[in-house]
Amino acid sequence: MPTTQAAHSSRRLLWYLLLLAVLVTGAAAYATWRVLWQPNVAVSPYGAPYLYIRTGTGYAAVLDSLRRHELLRDLDTFEWLAEQRGYPRRVRPGRYLLDPSLGNDALLDMLLQGKQDTLAFTLDAFKYKPQLARQISKQVEADSAELRKLLNDNTFLTRRYQLDTTTVLTMFLPGSYRLFWNTSARDFLDSAAATHRRFWTPERRHRADSLQLSPTEVHVLASIVQRETAKKEDKPVIAGVYLNRLRRGMRLQADPTLLWAIGNFGVKRVLNKDKLVDSPYNTYKHKGLPPGPITSANRQSLDAVLKPAAHRYVFFCARPDGSGFSDFAETFAEHKQNARRYQHRLDSLGIKR
Structure with missing residues (x-):
């Protein structure tokens, strides 16, 4: 009988030890999962947050940003694993998207490899x-x-x-x-x-060559066209006007270049005194293109210069109907009539400058 009781006690102790081992193993497994793989990015109603790490900043700045912006659920587990993986000595700058599914291990993989979007x-x-x-x-x-x-x-x-x-x-x-x-x-x-x-594809370079313009000169002329109109239909026509003037040795007399020279693009009415400004951008005084662009020309304006409309116009003026389109003319007499109608509209609106 005593022998049987001893055997039962031994078996009970063994089961207790096994249960304890299972519990310890389970606890260790849970702790490992929690530190390495449990999602640790704080959920935000505004979507996945970003972690910004400026060039030249170190680990302390990263922790400070994570803490101040409350980007992680558990900063302590991140810090512990970061130390184990040597991240404090290998911080890489960038803008990192913190997906809510990221655990510490995946997050550190991203930061260590500099995988920013x-x-x-x-x-x-x-x-x-x-x-x-x-x-x-x-x-x-x-x-x-x-x-x-x-x-x-x-x-x-x-x-x-x-x-x-x-x-x-x-x-x-x-x-x-x-x-x-x-x-x-x-x-x-x-x-x-x-x-x-x-x-600047080979085709565009070929077109520029055919116009006897360098890519830089195309940009300069396109910047003037862009300031003259926002109308897609008018851009190639206006580009053609300026190219006709250049071929004939005429001054461009482009109002936007004057506005650039005086530093005021808000002017609605160019005055004769504006045409006296001493500037290489004053195309009323100087022949040819100005030395540089007066705005950053977009692709539409550049292609308008590279594919100008073929015509004999050398003058244009804004239409008096306020549509944003222009009236074009081959002769100065025609142009004077168009300009007079536009000036009358400015007068009727009380626009003096």
Whole structure:
């Protein structure tokens, strides 16, 4: 009997030990799952959040951002695993999408490998370099001051892009871009240059050659066409007018170049005193194209210059109906009549400037 009781006690103890082992193993497995694979990104009603890591910042800044913006459910488990995987010494800058399904292990994989997503943004047309610098620095990490510095560095621009501080604005095509958020000022310029090269296909270069214009000159003329009209139908016709003037040795007499020279694109009525401004952009005084673009020309305006309408017009004037279209003329007498009708409309609206 005592032997039987001892046997029962031994079996009971064994079962207890086995149960304890199972519990310990289960607890260890749960702890491992919790640290490595349990989803740890905080759920937001606004969608998956982003973690921004600026260039030059370290691990402390990453933790601070995670803490301040409450991006993780459990920061302690992330910190522990980050230390084990050596992340504090291998921080990579960027803009990282934190999917709610990510556990610490997958999150650290993404951060250690620098797997950030690209940022889509639209480059709007601009007239002056500071406008470009502000627009870019609002969307990517590139420093506005550094970008302005590079845009005004003649040696850098000539060596890297074969452009100068005046013609560099021809390099930028308004439209959609995809970049990494931590793109530097120099990398942004390289990206814009690459987009510019892709635009200038052999066919477009051939068309420019047939017009006896360089790509830079096409950009300059397209910038004037773009400021003259927003109407797709009128762009090739206006481009044809200016090309006819260039062929005949006439001055362009383009009002938008005057507005660029005086620094006021809000003027509705160009006055004779405006035509006296001392500037190489004053196409009433100087023959040929101005030295640089007066805005960043879009693809539609560029293609209008490359595929101009064939006609004999050398004059045009805005229609008095306010439609945004223009009236065209072959002779100065016709043009004077069109201009008079437009001036009467401005008078009727009380527009003096």
